[in-house]
Amino acid sequence: MYFLGVDIGSSSSKAAIIDENKNILVRVARNIGTGTNGPTLVINQALEEVGITRDQINFTVATGYGRVTFTQADKQITEISCHGKGVAHLVPGAHTIIDIGGQDAKVIRLNDKGNVDNFLMNEKCAAGTGRFLEVMARILNCGLEDLSGLAKESTEEIEISNTCTVFAESEVISQLAQGTAKADVAQGANNSITSRVAGLARRIGITPVVVMTGGVAKNDAVVRCMEKQIGYDITVAPDPQTVGALGAALFALETFNKK
């Protein structure tokens, strides 16, 4: 039997397929989000990699920002619960999840049983989200994936004082014009985003094990920066971007079994 989880974010789509024994058969992610053919593409890719067809899927759960408009799922569950589920499965003993996605950031607290018992989301602006890093990468004229390596070369701490992404953008442009090194700006951007999200984490209360998920967790420099901010070691969930999709697939199996 096969169970599909689809996580439709604002800037990327992810899918995961598991079998009835919770074995993970595939996890895929693409950087195209809701309102596009992104969800269909990731689902097709996932099916292809497992070598099955759509009608062999026993139950589908959709999650993420685009879950409500996605009509092909049997059920929709929020990304909060799905991230909780996915992390509890991948990292036993996890109590705090820091998830930084494209358009939002959230901190989720898990109880000893691995169930969500509290969560906080950032308010609606782009500060403290992946979008902030995207904007920074664009100004620094590098790919998002190169930001981490660049930041590691930083020799001098600089501070980006504006919270607002739009203002921060012009602040950084003037810093670069004054000759600040690109590496220092990249590290400054990491500091900026992690300090916002660390604030959220402190509000909810941090209990180890702390796990990071979401695409931004692939940026090693951000993770190290976050560790410094919160004063705890951080485990990056394996394949962090698809943890929500995996959680959705696990819920699909659970819901199917309950029926």
Added chain:
Amino acid sequence: MADIKSLIAEFEKVALNPAKSAAELKKETGKKLIGMFPYHLPEEIVYAAGMLPVGMWGGQTEIKLSNKYLQSFCCSMIKANFEMGMNKTYQKVLDGVVMAAYCDTLKCICEDWKVAVTDMPLIAMYYPQNRKIAAAIDYMGAEFKKAQEQLEAIAGKKVTEADLEAAWEVYEAYRAESRKFVKLVAKMPKTLNATVRHLVIKAAWFMDKKVYTEKLAALNAAIEAAPAEEFNGKKVLVEGIMVEPIALLDAFVENDVCIIGDDLSHQSRMFRIEGRKEGTVYEKMAYRIADAYADPLLLDEKKEHGKELIDMVKEYGADGVVVCAMKFCDPEEYDYPIFKEELEAANIPVLYMEIEQQMESVGQYKTRIQAFAETLA
């Protein structure tokens, strides 16, 4: 059921279009309307003077003019109220405004209004901080008297003790019927969903209270006679100043979350205190302020809001509390950290949402409400 539906529809019609409802109220009754800006004001005196109090709880308006007086850190509700004073929306229906300086924002507004909105009489009131002592009752009486004289001037009529007694009775009946209604939600959580519940209660602000009470009594009786509804969703208590826009309430409904009880200024805080039986009408009105509890606008040295919320959660059988904090509301923000800790210590799940009245998109709030409901599962 047809009875229930049609009665609800009447309330909904009034509450969904306050401006139109107020204009119609004025036309139909031929009475003057006085705006209540908005908390704990002497509505009974307005009523006794042969006029009708109308609620001023902001609304969906674009903030343009009021920015001249109000900083960006003023709450959205008061900004909207001030805007509608400045752009003359209120002047179309209101003959005067009563306001009291309950928070820092309102203190400034009392003064700003005198300068910015010169074409509508303003009755500014000041309530005591130490509201429970005997001197406070006397002082509030003096404030009521002053307000009464100004209201009499607008009405062109003297208010007698008998007028006051009659108005008091109308209001006590309205409050009793409203208390009954909020309890009956538990019987029909589907029909009286979050949005419907809100609109039924809100309609009171734009109707003659006597007429409203009669209709609400009919609705209450119809609910009592109807069979109880089965409900498998979650039940929450909401805390805050008010919960709007409507799209936000719809998000509760879409996720099968029933608002089983409230601790809102716009709702129960206005009617949950039963008046005392002895004393003059002024004294009884003052004691309603003195006896109020769990109200961030009224000083509570013992800081018992948390304890009172825990009691309410038990009383209503709620699964959790949703705090709808009006952004930049200082009295609410002072209370929250204290009661949050107490609720958590009592193992009561809390969802905190900072809201603004003129929110364009409620997408993220929908996710929060749904996720909260999932954690309660």
